Amino acid sequence: MNLFETQNTEFQRRHIGPNEKQLDEMLRTIGVASLDELVDRTVPSGIRMKEELNLPAAMSEAEYLQHIKEVSLKNKVYKNYIGQGYYDTITPSVILRNVFENPGWYTQYTPYQAEISQGRLESLLNFQTVVSDLTGLPLANASLLDEATAAAEAMTMFFNLLNKDQHHISRPKFFVDADVFPQTKDVVVTRAIPVGIEVVYGDYQTAQIDETYFGALVQYPNDKGSIEDYRQFIAAVHGVGAYVAMATDLLALTLLTPPGELGADVALGSAQRFGVPLGYGGPHAAFFATKDDFKRSIPGRIIGVSMDAQGNRALRMALQTREQHIKREKATSNICTAQALLANMAAFYAVYHGPDGLRNIAKRVALLTQTLANAMGERGYELLNDYFFDTIVVKVDDVTPFREKAERQQLNFRYYDNQLIGISLDETTTPSDLFDIINSFVNDVDPVAYELEHDEILDIIPTALTRTSEFLTHPVFNSHHSETLMMRYITQLQNKDISLVHSMIPLGSCTMKLNAASEMIPLSWTHWSKMHPFAPVEQVAGYSFIVKELSRYLCEITKFDACSLQPNSGAQGEYAGLLTIKAYHESRGESHRNVMLIPISAHGTNPASAVMCGMHVVVVKALENGYIDVDDLKAKAEQNAANLAGIMITYPSTYGVYEETVKEITEIVHQHGGQVYMDGANMNAQVGLTAPGLIGADVCHLNLHKTFAIPHGGGGPGMGPICVREHLAPFLPGHVVLNGGKEAKHAVSAAQYGSASILLISYAYIRMLGAEGVRMATEYAILNANYMLARLKEQFDILYTNHHGACAHEFIVDLRPFKKSAEIEAEDVAKRLMDYGFHAPTLSFPVAGTIMIEPTESEDKGELDRFCNAMLSIRREIALVEEGGLDKKDNPLKNAPHTMFMICSDEWQKPYSREMAAFPLSYVKANKFWPSVGRVNNTYGDRNLVCVCLPTEMYAEA
Template identity: 55%
Template sequence: MTNSAVKTLSQLANHEEFIQRHIGPDAAETAAMLSELGVDSMETLIAQTVPAGIRLPKPLATGPAMTEADALAKLKQVASKNKMFKSYIGMGYHPTLTPNVILRNVLENPGWYTAYTPYQPEIAQGRLESLLNFQQLTLDLTGMELASASLLDEATAAAEAMALAKRVTKSKSNLYFISDDVHPQTIDVVKTRAEMFGFDVVVGKAAEADAHDVFGALLQYPSTNGDIRNDSALIAALQAKKAIVAVATDPMALMLLKAPGQLGADVVLGSAQRFGVPMAYGGPHAAFFATRDAYKRSMPGRIIGVSKDRRGNSALRMAMQTREQHIRREKANSNICTAQVLLANIASFYAVYHGPQGLKNIAERIHRSADIFAAGLTAKNVAVVNGHWFDTITFNVANRAEVINRALAAGVNLRTDMADVLAVSFHEATSKADIAELFDIVLGSGHGLTVEALDAAIVSEGSQSIPADLVRTDSVLGHPVFNQYHSETEMLRYIKKLENKDLALNHSMISLGSCTMKLNATAEMIPITWPEFASLHPFVPRDQADGYYEMINELGDWLINITGYDNISMQPNSGAQGEYAGMVAIRKYHESRGEGHRNICLIPVSAHGTNPATAAMTSYDVVLVDCDKSGNIDMADLKAKAAEVGDRLAAIMVTYPSTHGVFEESIRELCDIIHSYGGQVYMDGANMNAQVGLTSPGFIGSDVSHLNLHKTFCIPHGGGGPGMGPIGVKSHLAPFLPNHAVVGIEGTGRNNGAVSAAPFGSAGILPISWMYIAMMGGEGLKLATEYAILNANYMAKKLDPLFPVLYRGTNGRVAHECIIDIRPLKEASGITEMDIAKRLMDFGYHSPTMSFPVAGTLMIEPTESESKAELDKFIEAMSTIRTEIAKVEAGEWTVDNNPLAYAPHTMEDIFDPAWDRAYERQYAAFPAKYVAENKFWPTVTRIDDVYGDRNLICSCPSPEAYR
């Protein structure tokens, strides 16, 4: 071996570096792509793409890259600082037993967690079926007519119920009533939302609700202290005054309690967390939401509906997609861009696996634990506060502090936030030994009680802890799907059957522009199921969450460095929620300066599609700013509109690089113009994957941004959620970041309301982003951005001769995504962007973003994690499709008899004996050689959206369909 070939120990360890595993192209592919673009280096390409005036003067200070093993070891050490106490805190969060078949095959399975929102339903039938099961579960338990496929958490679902009430009520009132026994974090979030909408709120005793003239009311059933009331008369009295009544509830309790729909509720909502989802220090957890069919057009979130495909087969899709905020913009019903699909699927599978009898057994066991505990306390003359209960016993003891200290010494958390009383909430993991331990904690030693004797007495004498008129008498979950998969063998096969119907990142590239479907590395995902992160209640005492605080603070410091801001809030649990929190901070900032009259938000038409809905949620009027023919913000129009609104200007919401895929040269001038009128600059973080390490929002001059951790920072999309949307702010906005009614947050105003139910949002998935940044280091993060830009420009260069690239920057470069224009081809051939999207399924690809932000186009974002080989396969698919379109243009195929018009092709389609197409079966299914090596078969042909909306069915098909 010559000396020139000898490597150092460090060089020999290079194969362990995570960076080269995250970034797709190797050295040879990189050189080939740079050559194709006519540049000699990555530095030259970046210089041609990112304006010099906004380039960072120094590298990121997030530390050196760590190996996977070292990062996992360090994070495990951090996680070990969390104290693993038994939790009886309740308040909507409970320890659960996630069935291992679901844990391994759904939560830990990239076939489930790397899929995208099911906008292309033909290749998403699996998760759509699971979500339809979730809706059926919700309908059965709540007794309502229409359910959605999940919202972000219980508190934001309650806020959405208030907004729905205002939309549909005939009352002229501006007052909303909240019962004072609703969970405190829910009250907090609803009050914040009400303030932004300009609604008045009164919090009081439930019995006093109909003493007020209100447009709506929120009740809790069972209440936060565990009490159970029959509020049917109150609900009727409120409805007689035209009020809309929402009831927040517990799905496990509804296995034993009369459905809120039977009590007359207009809206029923809650958290599905205790259906097998870990507490995870607050989330992610799927909320459920159900209402009357009459309110379907005003319902927030997504609804899964039953339609049919071209062959007449039953097929599922998202119903009434025109309600979504990127389409309706400021007129949207809500801004829930990220649902909690992965968690809704887990809850759905939990119900399928246990079935109605299994769930009832779990509920009865929880309830029996509460009955035994209450009986023991009563026998020892301890005052039980709530006269009825499902799982929560609130009680009064003279030696409150002593009891709390005994509990902490035993590694047990009681609920201690209510004045003068304590509470214990039982859960499915509670054992007889746990109940005995609780007696020792509350009563001290020598109390003489035994769980067995108390249990026997209840069996003998019966229980009246649920009022007779609130005992559930109707059967639930009678559909076959909840009654046939109770063995692990059957459950495993059902999960696999659904997974096989879905195309996810573990099959092929998902090149969605503005959605950054990048690698969710296995090492990043491992920590989320560690008990030290997964098992913590969000309201544990501060010293029990030291590991979480250390991880959150370090991640926050890294994100502050990456964004160029001064402070950050981790509370928003989706990108849309982050936008909202940022705009709330801007509004509160203006109000603090006596400038509450500022009510105009400028939004360029090239901004992210959720922005107008967010501005509307903070009661800002939206004024759109035009773009020029090159896709850049029209600065003359911006100046004119800023001058026109003058001191009414509150903010601009701008996306950078723009959603048109361009780094605009005028961005700093834009910031200066807005600031000159006293406005604030909100820079949408959707396209942060093109900024990290090269520039930053704070350096450019903006005041606040949200970060889509489920885009740039590798939290997976999960089929349409989870997500996280923390916001970075400049120092003057820091006092207006969200706080929390239960867990105070340092560095923000004491009286600020919350925007999410948990203080740090979906904290349980933050370890994913921590791992990503730790393993990439500052230099790796910059490389990721550079390769995202390289891959996008290579894609644009190769596709442009086939489908013209619509917008480019000053030097002819695109940012990290590009828009290709289908409109000329549509005019010449009749083939649409929809046809191309569906034909791509035959090649095993998910469509790029369709008709957004420009109708009749496709927006492509390949990400840094895709190799040149994968990009070339996609380019080959698009080239083949272009050839097919040319045959339609030339008249060789008619516009209604060609592979694009019939796409996608299912196996049933291909083997149809009555094949009468103008093209061969073999070509339909295998249009490129590589397709045969890894064929993905769509399970339904093209779905009829119009039929589905005209015949809206959002529950499981009839049992006959399963036979």
């Protein structure tokens, strides 16, 4: 290989952990002669790819950054006044650099292990407090995917509460006001149809709501920018025993009477304008707040206040028994992720500006809007509404000349139809911008300057809807307004959390791989970050290029024919894939096909997604070795042949093995008229070696936040595109924007390409690795897992390997025997790993009492050894308990994790040394991570649910 070829493969060497020397040592430990031999022993020959992937050659990092800069310049950055739920904003530099561009914040995992997640848990609690305070509702979650899906979640929650008997739906109707954002209507209808909800559109002022309705949705301010008083309407809906959801705007709520005070049951919307870039549609954090009555039904995660084993305040994810992975087909939502990184940005934005700062930003926007409205009135234009916050709608005879002039000045307005022009202002609008806007409505060709009178008194918000209640009174929102204090606060929280900057995160099924800096850097460039999702298509050629190319690469990798990039989470991808199958059956006059076979080992989101699509779940058994029970599958496929919609499988299986019977499984389902859905959670063990198309699947979703290097962000963002065979392509998700403003068939996200800006990361991953590199990543993921298995198998029972004793890219360690021998549980091992500086592997999934380890290809042998040494050291500690050398109730595992406060206290009355507690191996001394709290009491937090910042004096009392 010459020097120039070496340069082009440099990213492979940066991304893949083990070097040549380490590779040889690892192969010797496993007991194979080569990487090819290991792959042959692992991946069944019958499903192997015969040729190299047809992907572009690898680029160096420098070449890629030059290339992506050139592509970005194809996007035209106009000044956007489109609104419609998306607004330009100013991300404070201290947040941009220290959160958005900081791997200490974007590489963390979901905070299931609370003791090493206290920083982001506090920030998410701040987010919930912002939402609760501004909406006037006591219970908020830690974010949802986007505004449209949040509205659909509210509808579903109301529907399930008032229609307990699913066989007899007594209240099928859901009212949607005509002036709700079109993209929200699109997604609401998608979610309504499969479960038998009848969506009724109308004007809230004349709507006749009776006992056949279970709920209603209104927008505040509405789609035309108007501020409406919904009090009477809400009272009427409540009068028939139904509920009301209000889509709203957090910035507007600093000036408007909050939804909770108007009587709404749910308030929802997007927190995007709190410092989160437009990014052509996402990722952005949706918010969702509700009354306390709904706490067992609210979708998404809730961060709650609890206490640790020493009685100190500690935070955790509360009420987890509501979640889909526990409730499976009985779940009311399939949401398995949030937008944690973006919720954290929005929370920090509120912390940095504080209540006065937010109010001032809102006031500036409103005063500029009022000034513009007055100027338009003086020039003889009629406006649609009397009361508004940031949006005016101007009536004209024909929008064409106005649009042409606006676009000559590089301005984007919103064109509702041929006679209505919407103009939405935002935080970035300046007084001088108003001159350009007004110039689009006067007849001269060249811009002309005007004198504009600024009135300091706001009269565009009605007195009856002017906010009088206080918000964000907690000290956290009134203490960090200088950059020094803000930088320190962000860092103080960051230091409480383990992320990939500290050590490997070996979570099975979650693929916590390197999120390379060169993949991430372009995200904050203006030509990517400032694009509005509904900008005219001719202005977004850069994004169009990325969408087209990435779709092509993903089709090649999956060996499928078409792709939709719209789903903005894995669960959303499942849902979109199942809707595609459902639509296909309906097109053939087989709408009765509604039975979905799901193996017992499947992810909890699988059955939840199937039920959301109106399907009936039939569970398929597993064999002792974890494989799908083919005989049981055959019997159930035959039994349900007339109504079989399909099967959902994960490959390699959730147990970490490539089932040799997979083609037989897919053939059985096809023989009985079903389609095969493959869950892409374990795609990191397929790329370049096999493919969903080769195993007989018809559709799969891809977790771009696993296999294709998008970071987990502390619990989101994610992306879950779906790829399909040709016969399913006509049934992929549509969108109101892609459909020329008409209602689309099953849109699943608010924006047409979901969280479009982070597609750049996966595009970068593929371009810099190239065909050879993406295959090598898979091979090294298999290598790393099998190396760890080889090191641990003498001391631990390993579940579910193939007939060669090999695993795929992950494996399951059985910890159940220790419960009997030493009263040590899987959770004790998970918490003890924190003392060694590691995040635990996946706990008790897919088998209770086990841990599932996935190292990814990004970790080198040194890090794998450190983790294995930690596990072997823990095994020795368990042996001491078994032999009586350590007390069964009072030992390092039961008391883990050990905080600095515990170790440094004057008294130490444990029957083991402080050194054993805190520095059990020599490497820990060199790089000690201190958990900030002891073991968190889950039960206490659920029994005493608190999910907003408590007044400071309550902490003092505690």
